[in-house]
Amino acid sequence: MGGANQxxxxxxxxxxQHGAALLLFASTMSGDRGRAQxxxxxxxxxxxxxxSLSRAADKKAYLxxxxxxxxxxxxxxxxxxIVLEADSVWFSPQDRDxxxxxxxxRALNSLPDDQREVVVLHVWGELTFSQIGDLLNASSNTIASxxxxxxxxxxxxxxxxxxxxxxxx
Amino acid sequence: xxxxxxxxxxxxxxxxxxLVPDVLPAREIRPEPRRRFVLTICTVGTVVAMVILxxxxxxxxxxRTTGESAQSATVKGVEPAPLTIRRANALLATxxxxxxxxxxxAFPVKRSTVPKDKQSALAVLGKEKIKL
Numbered sequence: 481m482g483g484a485n486q487x488x489x490x491x492x493x494x495x496x497q498h499g500a501a502l503l504l505f506a507s508t509m510s511g512d513r514g515r516a517q518x519x520x521x522x523x524x525x526x527x528x529x530x531x532s533l534s535r536a537a538d539k540k541a542y543l544x545x546x547x548x549x550x551x552x553x554x555x556x557x558x559x560x561x562i563v564l565e566a567d568s569v570w571f572s573p574q575d576r577d578x579x580x581x582x583x584x585x586r587a588l589n590s591l592p593d594d595q596r597e598v599v600v601l602h603v604w605g606e607l608t609f610s611q612i613g614d615l616l617n618a619s620s621n622t623i624a625s626x627x628x629x630x631x632x633x634x635x636x637x638x639x640x641x642x643x644x645x646x647x648x649x
Numbered sequence: 650x651x652x653x654x655x656x657x658x659x660x661x662x663x664x665x666x667x668l669v670p671d672v673l674p675a676r677e678i679r680p681e682p683r684r685r686f687v688l689t690i691c692t693v694g695t696v697v698a699m700v701i702l703x704x705x706x707x708x709x710x711x712x713r714t715t716g717e718s719a720q721s722a723t724v725k726g727v728e729p730a731p732l733t734i735r736r737a738n739a740l741l742a743t744x745x746x747x748x749x750x751x752x753x754x755a756f757p758v759k760r761s762t763v764p765k766d767k768q769s770a771l772a773v774l775g776k777e778k779i780k781l
Contacts, residue, residue, distance in 0.1 A: 495673050504667035517670055524673055571665035584665055603662050628655070635658050
């Protein structure tokens with residue numbers, strides 16, 4: 481009973497710490513914030529129920545893997561091509577700059593799935609290339625390469641609207 | 650080697666904070682069945698306690714009533730008639746001597762309740778003259 485409570489408390493702490501990044505990751509994969517939210521809740525409720533998190537060596541990476549599997553399973557069940565929602569907001573931008581948020585979202589949408597995954601996992605999920613490699617079954621060099629490509633594309637698609645590099649210097 | 654432009658751009662991207670998800674429904678869902686379970690246990694416990702209390706009270710009352718009636722019956726059977734001035738005068742008038750009256754008062758003779766068609770063994774033995 482005490483162990484179960486401890487497990488629940490730990491999962492709630494992890495939800496508060498990584499929930500936002502996990503939701504963003506699920507949203508970029510599923511294209512639907514509501515579906516992403518459902519997948520996230522489904523994962524955490526299952527973790528509370530079966531207490532499998534205690535067996536994971538790298539809990540953060542395990543959470544991202546669980547969310548990824550949940551979204552992929554859901555997408556398989558839906559049997560549909562994923563189209564990212566144009567209207568849903570993913571970020572709370574600094575200084576309420578919603579134009580910049582929309583610009584970033586569009587730039588992320590334009591990336592191929594594998595590159596988008598790597599960017600989200602590394603920048604907002606704060607996973608290392610090695611952790612991402614384990615998660616996506618690829619070498620860390622491959623992941624690093626994907627990341628550099630993705631970052632270049634993002635910068636190119638965002639710069640004209642951000643008025644060269646001044647926007648992020 | 651990471652490009653400094655890449656690092657700056659990465660820092661810029663991190664300024665965008667992902668939206669916080671809705672509250673995990675675990676806390677909202679879990680207490681409901683537990684509360685219901687506790688309520689059921691409390692209700693059943695209260696009913697059982699009331700039944701036990703009722704049965705015990707009934708048994709105690711029943712026992713007390715039976716005890717009282719038995720005790721009063723015993724007292725009535727044993728207790729001699731109270732000594733009044735009238736009774737003392739009557740005894741003195743009828744008794745052969747003062748000593749007999751004192752004996753009668755100190756050691757009242759118990760009247761046996763032997764039915765008419767039967768004889769008391771004590772009375773029969775008292776009448777017999779036994780030769781030793």
